[in-house]
Amino acid sequence: MDIGESIKMAIATLTANRLRSGLTMLGIIIGNASVIAMVGIGQGAQRYAAGQFESLGPNTLFISPGTPQARSRTFDIPQTLVLEDAKAIAQQVPTVKEVAPQLQVQQRMIYRGRNLTATVVGTTPTFLTVRNFTIDRGRFISEQDIERHRRVVILGSDLATKLFLNENPIGQEIRIKNLAFEVIGVMEEKGAFLGNNQDEVAYIPITTMSSRIVGQRSPYGMSLTFISLSARDENSIEAAKFQITNLLRLRHQIVDEDDFTIQTQKEALQIIGNISNALTLMLAAIASISLLVGGIGIMNIMLVSVTERTQEIGLRKAIGATESDILTQFMIEAIILSALGGLLGTAVGVGGVMIVAATTPLEAGVAPVAVAIAVGVSGGIGLFFGVVPAKRAASLDPIVALRSA
Structure with missing residues (x-):
């Protein structure tokens, strides 16, 4: 039996059981939609944060009292920066x-x-x-x-x-x-x-x-x-940070750990980007569990289908169908379920991202890489989880299958 005939038979079998096929695809649809939406929204959040920091100006630096570790240990803001520090920076740091x-x-x-x-x-x-x-x-x-x-x-x-x-x-x-x-x-x-x-x-x-x-x-x-300041130009930012650090350490008579924190716009944006990347990956990983659940659902339904179609399998093998033909047909059915679920899930995910972009300040967009990975993974899941029921169907003895029908 050629591959085209196997595809036709697989489609006919799946359309004959529309409700079951639809419920089988549901896990894949939800998984794909969730992954695409989470990645798109996460990237939108990154672009939004970048736009927010760019509105401050490209040469902005911020000085805050205490270190991040010191601020995390207390609710009170450390009183280590004073107005005289700001005046000294304005007067003595040439790159500011x-x-x-x-x-x-x-x-x-x-x-x-x-x-x-x-x-x-x-x-x-x-x-x-x-x-x-x-x-x-x-x-x-x-x-x-x-x-x-x-x-x-x-x-x-x-x-x-x-x-x-x-x-x-x-x-x-x-x-x-x-x-x-x-x-x-x-x-x-x-x-x-x-x-x-x-x-x-x-x-x-x-x-x-x-x-x-x-x-x-x-x-x-x-x-x-805190103190906000602007460097003379983009090339002066690192020099300004170095000079301000030395000046404040001298003014505060610091020997060991600094009692202030200096952040450039680029550093602050990098921190925000790292946080949003981590959150996006975490949410995408959680959403990916739906793909695994969908794959298990495909395997379970296909195993049930093998049991229900025992007589059909036995009859086909009795009139000359090989194990390879039976294996191919069941594998094609599993791949069609997962691929179609992946495409529908992609459409739902893209639609969700477009709604978020239209109704919120986030510049959410559809990442082609996320779409390719989600659809590829869903197809791979169908192939992987379809192997067991397909092998079980192909290994049925035709005489035993016809007797048990």
């Missing part, structure tokens, strides 16, 4: 263009009975250029605001909308920690950064934040949450 110190806390804000809790950031005029932000209305913090500890505030776009609704906030007063602050500006919409809404933030002079909101928290000066 601008420095933006930041001190931030969560505070309740009130305006005419409307109140909410949001992040309040104490910073300096250089924040706009270092962090690539833009003012929409009004103005940002000035050097005079810093020197005179003025109680002025700039609101993020969402924060301004929630507090003032359709009213113009410029010139109005809000209360922060029971102190009156004049609204002098509204930021242009920025969007979320790694899950944090940057448009629900208020900005005040860093001196006002230290003296009126949080108070003195470090014996060495005004403590900072």
Whole structure:
């Protein structure tokens, strides 16, 4: 019997039992769809994170107090960075263009009975250029605001909308920690950064934040949450990191482990990429279990099919069909089930990825490699798990098969 005739017989057998064939393919369909969707969404998350970091500017560095190990051992942020450190970096590190110190806390804000809790950031005029932000209305913090500890505030776009609704906030007063602050500006919409809404933030002079909101928290000066800075150009990033490290170690009189952490944009993006890669692989591995379950389902149904078709097998062998013919037909049936399930699963997975891309900020896309691997694995699973029932059918003795029918 030629291969074409075997394929026709396999298709006829499978279509005669549509419900059973469909249920048999279900595990393969779910497995393929899950693998393709998980890989596509994971890659979309990576692209989204890369876009978020690129919005900061290519030459940005961040200095945070303490080391990752020290921060993981306590809920309190170590008080090892102070404003004088930021000033020293701006004055003494030639590869640094601008420095933006930041001190931030969560505070309740009130305006005419409307109140909410949001992040309040104490910073300096250089924040706009270092962090690539833009003012929409009004103005940002000035050097005079810093020197005179003025109680002025700039609101993020969402924060301004929630507090003032359709009213113009410029010139109005809000209360922060029971102190009156004049609204002098509204930021242009920025969007979320790694899950944090940057448009629900208020900005005040860093001196006002230290003296009126949080108070003195470090014996060495005004403590900072972190320092953002920009290098002069992309080629200066590593040199800036090296020079800042030496300067801070000297200022903090460090002999052993640093009490600060410096991260470049590229390093932060690499960490995020490694995390998302690990999560994608884990989710894809979990989804792949469905392919294994689907393969076992194919083997079980094919074994049942061998039992049900004992008379057919015996009759075919009695009129001249060889063991190779029987083996080929059952193998083809298993491969058709897994391949068709793989194609349907691919369609479902691609559709799921397109829906995610259309309804979320993730730039999810279909990875051709994931599709090829999923379809190839599903076909291989059908071939692998179809061997046992196919061999069992081929080895049936025709006389015994006809007697048992």
